[in-house]
Amino acid sequence: MDHLVEQSKKYDEYYPTKEYEEQFINYVNxxxxxxxxxxxxxxxxxxxxxxxxxxxxxHEEAMQHRFQVESTYEDEFEEHGIKRLRIQKSDQD
Structure with missing residues (x-):
């Protein structure tokens, strides 16, 4: 357990070690x-x-339509990632 947590005698607190943070960051990412x-x-x-x-x-009709639109975006992002995603400026900006 010492390789995961270390104690600061100065502050009388426990902190995660760098090794633990490096392992944990993969899960966070x-x-x-x-x-x-x-x-x-x-x-x-x-x-x-x-x-x-x-x-x-x-409500079912609304949800079915929403799922169809979501699916269109999911297919796009699965195939192209954010490569074709652009911000379109308008006169309202």
Missing amino acids: QYDNDSFWGELPIRLANRDIEESGETFET
Whole structure:
């Protein structure tokens, strides 16, 4: 356990060792990466649907449409990553 945690006698506290942080950072980076790619299609789909002003008769219809839009983004990012993602400036900016 000494290789994971060290004690600071000066502050009477315990801190993770550099070895532990280096091991742990891989998990953090993987989580961040998974979260990014999981959230991006959802947020873009929600934005697109909101901007379109589309209305749906049922909640199921709205969810099915949202999943279709999300799937379009997922396919795009799976094939191209962010390579074709661009910010489009408008007169409103």
